[in-house]
Structure formats: C-alpha cells, structure tokens
Amino acid sequence: MFQYILKRIIEMIPLLLVISILSFLFIHMIPGDPARLVAGKDATLEDVNRVSIELGLDQPIWKQYISFMGNLFQGDLGTSLKTGLPVSTMFADRFMPSVYLTLLSMGWAVVIGLIIGTLSAVFKNKWPDHLGMVTAVSGISLPGFWLGLILIQIFSVQLGWFPTGGSEGWKSYVLPSITLGAGIMSMLARFTRSSLLETLKADFIRTGRAKGLKESSVLTKHALRNSLIPVVTIAGLQFGFLLGGSVVVETVFSFPGMGRLLIDSIAFRDYPVIQSALLLFSVEFILVNLIVDILYSTLNPKIQYES
Amino acid sequence: MRKVNSWKMLFFALVCSILLVGCSDEKSANSEKGQTGKEKEIVIAVNENFISMDPHNTGDTNSNSVQSAMLEGLLGFDKDGKIIPVLAEEYSVSEDALEFTFKLNQGIKFHDGEDFNAEAVKTNVERIMNDESLRLNSRGFNLITSIDILGDYEIKITIEKPYGAMLTRFGSAKMISPKLIKENSSDIPKSPVGTGPFKFVEWVQGDHLTIERFDDYWKKGERVKKITYKPVPENGSRVAMLKTGEASVIYPLPAQNLEELEANKDVVVSKIPSTIARYVSINTMKEPFNDVRVRQAFNYAVDKDAFINVVNSGFGLPLDSIIPSKTIYYAKQDVYEQNIEKAKELLKEAGFENGFTAEIWGNTNSDTMKGMQFIQQQLKEIGVTVEIKSMEEGTLSDEIYGAQTPEDSKLQMWYVSWSAYASDITNATKPLFHSESFPPNGSNTAYYNNAEVDEWMDAANSTGDTSKQAELYEKIQSAVYKDSPWIFLGVDELLYGSRSDIEGIYVETGGGINVNDANFK
Secondary structure, three states: OOOHHHHHHHHHHHHHHHHHHHHHHHHHHHOOOHHHHHHOOOOHHHHHHHHHHHOOOOOOOOHHHHHHHHHHHHHOHHHHHHHHEEEEHHHHHHHHHHHHHHHHHHHHHHHHHHHHHHHHHHHHOHHHHHHHHHHHHHHHHHHHHHHHHHHHHHHHHOOOOOOOOOOOOOOHHHHHHHHHHHHHHHHHHHHHHHHHHHHHHHHHHHHHHHHHOOOHHHHHHHHHHHHHHHHHHHHHHHHHHHHHOOHHHHHHHHHHOOHHHHHHHHOOOOHHHHHHHHHHHHHHHHHHHHHHHHHHHHHOOOOOOOO | OOOOOHHHHHHHHHHHHHHHHHHOOOOOOOOHHHHHHOOOOOEEOOOOOOOOOOHHHHOOHHHHHHHHOOOOOEEEOOOOOOOOOEEEEEEOOOHHHHHHHEEEOOOOOOOOOEEEEHHHHHHHHHHHHHOOOOOOOOOOHHHEEEEEEEOOOOEEEEEOOOOOOHHHHHHHOOOHHHHHHHHHHHHHHOOOOOOOOEEEEEEEEEOOOOOOEEOOOOOOEEEEEOEEEOOOHHHHHHHHHHHHHHOEEEEEEOHHHHHHHHHOOOOOEEEEEEEEEEEEEEEOOOOOOOHHHHHHHHHHHOOHHHHHHHHHHOEEEEEEOOOOOOOOOOOOOOOOOOHHHHHHHHHHOOOOOOOEEEEEEEEOOOOHHHHHHHHHHHHHHHOOOEEEEOOOOOHHHHHHHHHOOOOOOOOEEEEEEOOOOOOOOHHHHHHHHOOOOOOOOOOOOOOOOHHHHHHHHHHHHOOOOOOHHHHHHHHHHHHHHHOOOOEEEEEEEEEEEEEOOOOOOOOOOOOOOOOOOOOOO
16 A cells, blocks of 8 residues: 555656646746736836846746746745745745645535435435435535625624634634535535435345344444445545635635635736646645545455555 | 554544644634733734835835835825925935935934934945846836935935936835845845834735834834734625724725715724826727817716716716826816717717727726726717727736737727826826837827827926926826827725724825824824
8 A cells, every 4th residue: 555655656746747837838828928017007118128037038938947847846936926025935824724724624514514414314305304405505505705704794793703804813714614614515415415325225235234233333334434435536626626725715704825826826927826836736636636545445445556 | 454444544534634723723822812912903904915025126005005114215205195205304306307315314223223324325226226136116216327425314316317206216215224135135025124113023925914113213103012914805804804893994995885884983984085097098099089079079978977976986086187186286177078969069070970889998807897888888878889898907918018019009998097106297197198108118008199298298307397397297288188098087086994993094195004103092
C-alpha cells in the first residue's frame, strides 16, 4: 500500500506539468492586458509600455513560462502584478482559513448527512424518511448567499450570537460552515439513502439476516459499509471543490479565503496569482482523489491496488 | 491495512479534522482574550480589499484611505479636495511653474524615530523618480531635473517642463521613513512607516488591517487607540455590521438600505458630492456621431434627474460641465435640459429624421447595465435604436485601447465614469479631451479633436498663474460642453454610515476616509 501511495505521488509530477502548461496558456489567451489594468485608466501608452516591461510581459510567452517554473522549483511563487506582494504572502493568510472552513463544513455535513440518509433508508416511507428528505431537498435548494444573509440576520443582527463575518475565533466559522455544508449534507443524505436501499436488497443481506445476525449488525457492519462507496466519491469531490474556496460564502461572510482571491485575480489578469492558485488547487484535488481511492479499498477489501 | 476496520479509519479521520480545527480555535481564542483587555477600537468596513500599502505605488481609493492615516505628504487635501500644506509649512511655485519650494515643519518624527527634514524628502522623491519597480505615481516625478536642499528644513524641486498636476502629485506622494527606504524597501508594500497620527500594526491579507495611535504625533489631539479596517464586499453584510456595532463606520453605504438606517437611532448617515463623473463618450469621428447636432440631440434626449433616480437610486447631481462641481476651476454650463422636440429637430436637421441604430459598450457591472438600458430607453424616444454590448472589464479594455488609430476604433458609445483629484483639473481634462490622448495613449475615447481646446489646455498646463488657468479652463469647459463629445449624465454622491457614538471620521470628496481625529464621543 505504501508503495502504491508513493507511485501515485510520483505520478502527480507529469500531471502537474501538463496542468501548469495548459493553465498558463489559457490564462494568457484571455483578452485583457494586465499592464494597462495595473497602469490605470489615465495611463499614457508610454506608462503602459513601461509597466509591461517592468512586469516582464513583453517577453515571449514560453520565456515567461520558463521563468515562472524556474522560480517555482526554487519555492518562489512569484510576485502579484496587482499588489506587488509575494504570492506566497497573499496565500499564507488565506490558505489555512480555507482549509479549516472546508474541514468544518465537510465534518458536520458528512456526519449529519450519513445519519439522515441511514434513518431515511431504514424508515423508508415513514415520517423520519419524509422529514429527512424534506430537510435534504431544502438544503440543496436554498441558495448559499440567501441562506448566509438569513443566518446573519437571525444569529448576528437579532440574537448577536455570532459575528457577521471575518475569521477571528471559532465563532466566525460557525455561520459560514453551516452555509457551505448545507448543500453537501443534503446531497450526502440522498446518496446514502438510495445507496443503502439498494444494498439492503442484496443477497448477502438476506443471508446475514437468515443466519440470525442482529438487525443493527446487518445494517452497520454489512449494509452501510457496502453502500458507502458512492457516498465517499461524492464527499471527496465536494471536499476538493471546497478547498478551492467558495466565492459566495467568502463574499457574504467577508471570509478571507482562496475563492475570492482567485476571482479578483482573474478580473485583474494577475497571472502569477492565478497560475499559482490553479496549481495549488490541482495538487489539492489530486491528493483528495488519492485519499478517496485509499478509502475505497478500506471500505471494500475486494478493491485492491497493485503497487 | 486490509484488516483495519473501516469505521476506525473514518473515526480517525474525523478526530484528525476536529483536532486540526481545534488548533485554529486555540489560536483565535487567544486573540479574542486579548481583545477584552485592550482599549476600545474603531472598526471601519469598506467594500474592497486593500491592494498595497506602498504610497508611491498605489492608485486605489481604499488603499489610499488606510495609507493616509499612517502617512502624510508635503501637501495634502482638505475635506473638499483643495490642496493644503501638511508636512510643508508653506510652499511656493515659480512664475514659469517649474520650481517648487517647500519650507518644512520642524520637530516631526517618523514612527521609527527618524527625523523628518529636507534630507528625508529628498530620499523619498528620489525613490519615486528612480525605483523601477514602482509602476504608478512616477508621473510628474519623472520630470524632475534637480532636488536642491536649501537648508535643513527647506527644499527646492525643479521640473523640466510645466506639469499642471504637479502640486496634486506632491499631495499624493506621501513620505516614508528614509531608514525604511534605505534598509528594508521590500517591507514598504506590507508595513509602511510614516509620520501620520496612526502607525501600522498588522495586515492579515483579505481579513483586516490594524493601525494604532502614534503617541508622538506632531499635531496633538485626542484619538482612539486602535482602528481596524475590514474589507467586506457584500453590501448586506456591511450594513449588518453597522447595525450590530461590529463596525463603527461603513463605506460605501448601499443606497437601498438608506431609509432603514436613517430610522436607526444608533446610526448616522452622511452624503457628500464626489468627483466621479458618469457619462457616455461618443466617437466623434464616426458617422453619424461626427455631426455635432446628433450628439447634442442625444444630450437633449436624456433626462438627467431621471438618470440619477433610476440608476443611482436618487443620489447624485447632474453633470453640468465637463468636470464635477468639486473640481478646481469648475464653471457651470447651460445644462441640456430634456427636450424631445428639440432633439428630434436637431436629428432632422442632420438628416436623420427616421433615426438610426447605434451601439453602446459597457462593463458587466449591474449598475452599468441599468445605466445602458436607461440610455437605450431615452434614445428610443427620438427614434434611435441602441444595441447594448456589455463586456467583461479586461476584454472591454482590449477592445477600446487595442485600437492603434482612430480609424481602427470600432467604438461608437461607451458608458463609463471618470474620477480625478478635485485639485487636479489636468487629469480631469487632458486624458479625456486632448487630441494627444486618443487611445491607446489616453482615454479620449470620444476622439474629440479641437485644436483650440488643445492649445488652451497646453497653455493652462504651462503656467503657474492661477487666474490665467481659471480663465482658460472656463473657455475649455464652455467649448467642449457645446461640442458634446459625451452624453453628460451625473456626478455620484457618496454615502457612508457611522455609529452615533464616534466622531472625527469623515469621507472626503475623493472617497478617502479621514480618521485623523477619530475617537469615541
């Protein structure tokens, strides 16, 4: 297994190279000249050209790519065109809050989602099922910005329990993680329910019951475990997306995350920031996928990876 | 691995994540504990992230706001944007507008203990002139030919050719400690050191920036101990912060919340005229817009008050010259009052009795969309069909400035805004109306070409005589306004809200937040 993980990690390198080339090309293909955006509306052509040279944008694109990659291998993500600050500095204050928020949102979404999904499957077409599925549908349907603003109105403005935003103290994580997790919780609940219902019809469950296993043991040890594969897949995908930050939640809660940084940088054609952020998200996604693959084999020992 | 129970694995993963999150709690819990012990602080919520704290390399309003609490220039601006001496005790400009002499205030110290004197000014001016990495603000300073120190507290700066905006440039070029410039210049964008009433504490990217009272500030006065600036882009969240008292001041205040906030006893809402002019530039070199009657007809077709009500929620003033009323040398013109008959008449004279189809460009901002739709409706009244083409900012900029010659330009009309320092009429006119400023060399997107106006602008820029400048700019405003290279729309009003228990904070006409005397009542 260790060898397998090592192999997967080594395989990441060519993949990331391809990603870096593709994203570099795409970013530079979007219309819009960062030099003009940096220099401002009242800039003369002379100003714009000076800025362009200063930023290295007058170089051919392959030279710019090589210099970016060269710096990257020395651990230097470059300097933001917009702020003049090192990209690593701009990431530093935003990366961990994004990770914490992701873990918190996923944490409660997975736990509650599994519980609701299981209860709904066990009590199929009875009131816990109806209640659970109403909750799930609402969770998916409520738009994030709406839910966020309503939560702020109730819990910050009316009750004063939590701050309206920011990232100082655990309290400021509560409302954003509820907002972010709601949709995921609902999705997981629905997937758990349908997958579990499917599994409960399987032959091995009947065998289990026939050989006199307790219903609770049938459910947790055999049925649930076998029905988790699709749930883990979905959870993994969502986890990857969340690590990339959520523009809506970050905007509503003025949360210093990666999502808004990326969007702002795209609007400004801040090439080094966009490029580094895309690479970072790719690494995160690949790692999350690896973890999901490992979880598969743990859940279902029949899934084996050759090393 | 196979034997490990999957439930244990899941449990382990969960514990890990809780522990990780736990770590963050611990860190934040400490900072919270610290907060109860310290003196009260004022929180100011603004709508955008700060870009850089390097005063010699910043153009955005929000960064400037924070900088001006920590840093000061030789000159500065009063509430209405007029130039006033700050670190300079007095200043004079030579007859030919080439020599600027500053007599400096004495006894001023930077936050790091360095003395402010002529030598410090020289270090700063040289940095702006010579540091290649500075992308903005070198304008004007690249004209400097010599810096002469006349005494410890007197300095003379000479430029090679007259530049009308030079005094404004001295106002916006704030002074940084010479020690920081010489020893640690890479820290300037992150943590500047100046002479201002507040000194830098910390800047957590995307979250907040905190400054603290500088007790040795040269102008005595009662001030609050700490001010924290927070970027809060969502309007609703900013309003909620003002209501809960999490923020003492919010800027800008969204117009749709005005009534609700005015009814709130704990909140004071203020409104000031800005230097932001909104207009539609019309390509005067393209048919049929090359006929002045067509452009005047457009101006007569638009109801300015309705524009302000529909697009700016009622907050604004009509643009009754080519510059906003707060700009120096402003002269009010005879406004094109809405007159559909007259507009139709003009179109008929120009040979467009049956109207024509035109295209208007703008960015994808929702306010811009509203503005363009408004223009579309108004021009429909006189038989002109307007097609709206909204483009993402970067693409739009390429479309407009990508045209190397006026003939290349595909632009017909552009819905846009312009703002310049109130004291800087050069920048409020030359990039917009001088024939040297056709894209890509400037923002004369109307391709307005009037030799007489060019001449007047050049003359006004090459004299230090203010009464002569006033006279020239009056002629310029009158001529350009009549030629209608724009549909003149409105001047924004700025709205901001404060809690009623604070004082000494106000928003300046340029959009900067002045906190020099910020305190709790």
